[in-house]
Amino acid sequence: MSSIVVYHYVESPVSQLVRWYLALREIDHSQCLQPMTRPRPDVAILGVGYRLIPLVAIDRDIFCDTPLILDELEARTKGQERTTPKVTAGDSHERFLRQWSTESVFPAVVPILPSNMPMLSDEFLRDRAQLTGPSLTRDQRKLLRPMGLSKLRQEFHFVETVLLAEDQLWILGTSEPSLGDLYAVWPFAWAISIPGALDGRFVSIATERSRAIKVTTVNGENARQAILGSSFRVDAEVFDKLDPCGYRLDSLVEVSPTDWGKNNPTRGKLVGLSVQEYILEVEEKSGGALRVHFPRRGFALKPVSTSKI
Secondary structure (H helix, E strand, O other): OOOEEEEEOOOOHHHHHHHHHHHHOOOOEEEEEOOOOOOOHHHHOOOOOOOOOOEEEEOOEEEEOHHHHHHHHHHHHHOOOOOOOOOOHHHHHHHHHHHHHHHHHHHHHHHHOOOOOHHHOHHHHHHHHHHHOOOOOHHHHHHHHHHHHHHHHHHHHHHHHHHOOOOOOOOOOOOOOOHHHHHHHHHHHHHHHOOOOOOOOOOOOOHHHHOOOOEEEOOHHHHHHHHHOOOOOOOOOOEOOOOOOOOOOOOEEEEEEOOOOOOOOEEEEEEEEOOOEEEEEEEOOOOOEEEEEEEOOOEEEEEOOOOOO
């Protein structure tokens, strides 16, 4: 596997999902620990405006958004060609589990979080309000806790009676845990790991393997130098010239999420375009070129006018 640097903070549940994957596949990597709130200078020096965590640099390519990160890691692990993926029944189930856990289970966890945890500090809530709008007050959160617990009971029941209905060890009936298992379990595991959020026991499917992998902690400058010393995924990325939007190769563009963080775009030269990805070439602080990858789903691209009028 290539050189990998994970930019994250420990409390992030989606960062935990990426770290679980690396442990599951026994992939050595480096981590560059970030503060829970902006500013994050280590990310800014890479020329990346995207403000969510985690980010993962694989050699000289930087991947944003957790599903894209995991898809890229899985494709490289399996030796697949990313531009022409073959979707199997297992892949379809994994994508269902990804959407279900993110859109149904995770929102039920948020109301049950104890108000004294670091992620609900005033500073953190002010930072997230810039993304999502005003946050719930502590009194409002207390009122919503019973609803969150009720919803989680329903989702636990779904796992036990549907996903694991035939008493198989892993959700997709595999001999070892798959990416689908990680997608299915991460919000539950996060909730159970937080004191005061939810009573119960959970044994991570990646716990034993995580002890065998090598994780090196690096600072932002060392991470940047390691990235610059690596190669791009390919010499030239695929560019779909028949895309209905009519985007032009090497044009100056901005990419930002369509939901959270719209006001923090990443600006760069459009060097790759497919049904799945936007790929921008950006300049890091010393002028070196990096490529930043965004999924098309959930992100918008806007051409930047270069007119001086």
